[in-house]
Amino acid sequence: MTFDRYGQLKPRGNHRWLQDREGDFPRICPFSPSAKNEDELAERHFPVARIRNDMLGRFEAAFVGHADEGEFRANGSSGGMVTWVAAELLRLGLVDGVAHVTANDPTGSDDRLFRYTISRSSDALSAGAKSRYHPVEMSEIFDTIRHVPGRYAIIGIPCFIKAVRLSCLADPILNERIAFTLGLFCGHMKSARMAESFAWQMGQDIHDVERLDYRMKCPERPANWYRAQLTLRNGDTRSRDWWDLADGDWGAGFFQNAACNFCDDVVAETADIAFGDAWREPYSADGRGTNVLVVRSPELLEIIRGGMEFKRIELSAVDAPFVISTQAAGFRQRRQGLAFRLTWPRWRLRPRKRVIAARRGLRARRMMIYAMRYAISLWSHRVFWLARLLRWPGLYLVWARSMLTCYHSLAYSRGALGRMLDRLGASGAEGHD
Ligand SMILES: Cc1cc2nc3c(=O)[nH]c(=O)nc-3n(C[C@H](O)[C@H](O)[C@H](O)COP(=O)(O)OP(=O)(O)OC[C@H]3O[C@@H](n4cnc5c(N)ncnc54)[C@H](O)[C@@H]3O)c2cc1C
Ligand code: SF4
Missing domain, CATH: 3.40.640 (Aspartate Aminotransferase; domain 2)
Structure with missing residues (x-):
């Protein structure tokens, strides 16, 4: 490997x-x-x-x-x-x-x-x-x-x-x-680039990182408020909440x-x-x-x-x-979401799954959430690769923040776009179906 x-x-x-x-x-x-x-x-x-x-x-x-x-x-x-x-x-x-x-x-x-x-x-x-x-x-x-x-x-x-x-x-x-x-x-x-992206966003190069704790334990805060910590080769530490990071929303699928x-x-x-x-x-x-x-x-x-x-x-x-x-979210993505993804045309090897391909009854907004997650996963690898090649972290970070904003409006009705979707009656946001 x-x-x-x-x-x-x-x-x-x-x-x-x-x-x-x-x-x-x-x-x-x-x-x-x-x-x-x-x-x-x-x-x-x-x-x-x-x-x-x-x-x-x-x-x-x-x-x-x-x-x-x-x-x-x-x-x-x-x-x-x-x-x-x-x-x-x-x-x-x-x-x-x-x-x-x-x-x-x-x-x-x-x-x-x-x-x-x-x-x-x-x-x-x-x-x-x-x-x-x-x-x-x-x-x-x-x-x-x-x-x-x-x-x-x-x-x-x-x-x-x-x-x-x-x-x-x-x-x-x-x-x-x-x-x-x-x-x-x-x-x-996640791919190994997730760690590199976290390092970029904490102002560090991955080569200066000696240890990475994806989930620091903070007993005084809710368990699902993930905080990542880098320990640098010189012994210094840097930490940030996942929610503050451009690609830190697990459900959006960055680097999947x-x-x-x-x-x-x-x-x-x-x-x-x-x-x-x-x-x-x-x-x-x-x-x-x-x-x-x-x-x-x-x-x-x-x-x-x-x-x-x-x-x-x-x-x-x-x-x-x-x-x-x-x-709940994991099962939605890997049962309903998988059934939907299996309806997409595939030219290469067809996976044999226990879930049957189906999209009947799926609301338009849910399909858009699954499609957007898929696109974020696919493109995060490629945009990060280009940003790394050009040594231009901003290229990836601006792209990631824009994707996250769109994803949040679709999945959680956040921002003007999210409110508009709700007003238009587009049901199917995360956890509401
Ligand atoms: C990629 C990934 C995705 C996950 N997704 C979910 C999820 O969606 N929902 C959920 O409830 N839980 C998920 N988990 C599990 C969760 O993060 C905790 O590992 C689990 O709850 C056990 O916690 P603990 O405190 O009992 O484990 P600890 O006492 O902290 O022990 C964890 C053990 O697992 C080993 N370990 C850590 N990472 C890996 C790995 N990648 N492969 C093999 N062994 C490893 C460690 O070496 C250690 O021995 C995920 C874990 C991983 C690695
Ligand atoms: S989601 Fe499934 S395929 Fe992906 S890492 Fe987890 S167990 Fe493996």
Whole structure:
């Protein structure tokens, strides 16, 4: 996997290998039409799951809450439950290592900001807590798992966990050694240019950035007021709220990977357990962070129940509609929005999705929101590329701010255009359909 000119990771190989429909690649690539889909994989791994739901897949139980013991919650992006469960797997001796995404020191020959690594202690795991909305790849950790015997857990976003499941089907060593998969809910993935753009807007060059925290924890503010912080090579820090940044509205889709337009798994349906943020009140107002969890593996459910019993974690059981409501925007974009995008003509490979192409009953304004999001994703890569080439950040920033204004009027009825759309009776703004 190598970075392309837009800061996205792409598989690299000769034309024959990439086009070969019979080889390993089409069987293990999570986007391949010939690979097993999420339903088929979930049926294989959770054949007797207690609950089956169209949006959440198969699962045993769901919870909302946070880690209570130690610093898991304070160190985590949300309620710290991902690191707590991973640390518990290590503590109980159920795994020897946990593969997850940690900060890389970009000062050496490897200038990546983040990479997958394997942590073998609770301290190392905690040092790697936090969400990284940044492209990474798994080839190094697969090599390690193949060469170093032991049992492993892997943390990943839904398409990565699907890739792990497909790789295990193709490789008996991975299958034997990967004992647990911990999924993260996913809205979409950003390109590496998002970090560069944040640096530009904080008056810095990305090459002077040593560390990036996409979500600084500010317990005194609502959890959904994201604040990004850069730590520079000279030790100084710079931080800004995402809302102040030209491309900081997550829902507008700046720098989104094109594959995410054709993804229908929000909650890591093939993972043994999946974690997200509880994006609904009163939880989203609590800056300390709160998780939602979907537990699919009976073994992990026992570990969760044990933690609850001894008050090491503070969780309450919730039902499927509760979990779905915490990800309302994500499900709209990847169910209704995906159905609409699938009606568009496509000349290249046609993705095989569980969602059926449909636009019937969709209001004009909703179609415009989906189309605008798609256009913002597509053009943000290209305009940033040009601005970078010309060393002219203003070119990208003026474009991004104009796009954001149009998007906000369409999606949230902001500004004169938004008010006009409302007066014309154009319903379908975000959250009002
Ligand atoms: C690209 C992306 C999009 C997301 N979109 C949503 C969303 O739409 N809705 C939602 O509710 N939640 C989303 N999440 C999940 C959310 O950001 C939190 O990660 C989750 O709630 C867990 O929080 P925590 O405090 O329990 O985790 P922590 O205790 O902070 O631990 C997080 C763990 O995940 C690992 N990790 C971080 N980034 C990655 C990555 N890219 N790939 C693999 N492992 C990683 C870390 O190394 C760490 O071990 C997204 C996460 C990512 C990476
Ligand atoms: S939206 Fe889907 S395809 Fe995109 S990064 Fe998330 S899981 Fe992968």
